[in-house]
Amino acid sequence: MSTPMCPVVHFEMPYRDAARASRFYTEVFGWQIQAFGEEMGHYLMATTAGEDSAEPGTKRGVINGGLFPFKADWPMQHPSVVIAVADIRAAMARVNAGGGEVMGEPMPIPGVGDYVSFVDTEGNRHSMLQPLMPG
Template identity: 80%
Template sequence: MTSPCPVVHFEMPYRDAERAKRFYAEAFGWQMQQFGPEMGDYILATTATVDSNAPGAVRGSINGGLFPFKADWPMQQPSVVMGVDDIRAAMARVTAGGGEVMGEPMAIPGVGDYVSFVDTEGNRLSMLQPAMGAAPGQG
């Protein structure tokens, strides 16, 4: 039995970047950081100071991001990302358990290797093997 893999990040699609950034900043106080085309126009959502001693920090909280909605891509829905020590071994466990891995891992510079999968209930989820030196559970 492997040790539990924590949820380390969440993701959601957006159709209008400015509208989405404004909504989450105003409704929930999230800090929204827009990246350019070299990073897929991803928007990083900082929801809380994670596991620090800062005033107001919430232990165990996670941050997330928003990606551009693309009508021709499958499974455009919110999802959670699990942190794994070995992405290839985790992919094998997903397949052995009846899930379906969606493609090959993608290297995200400075973050780690990422791949999406579909569980046995039809939910799209993802997993991330942090890059060497990247802080686990910080995303």
């Protein structure tokens, strides 16, 4: 059985000053930044382009992302990508079997899906997301 192709669907970066980071990405790149409060970990959602569409005049293959507060006692805080998977537990097993390391257990993100970080064989931290099924 072959491994399904899993797309990059999101990026993440740490920030040290939310207002400064928001201003920078808004002014320099025109991104739309939506700040979430304490209940969502002070996450900044970054919209880099409109919805991916086949309509004329839209961009194909774009991804959006977010910024999270830098915390000195957290491991491996650097830019990373989020990869969508159909079954997060199966993907976690593939990461471990392939020589990577899953960092903890999946956490639910309300309205989004289950999320877990991992380290690949090259020491890069990334994450996986099992999106909620539309319903």
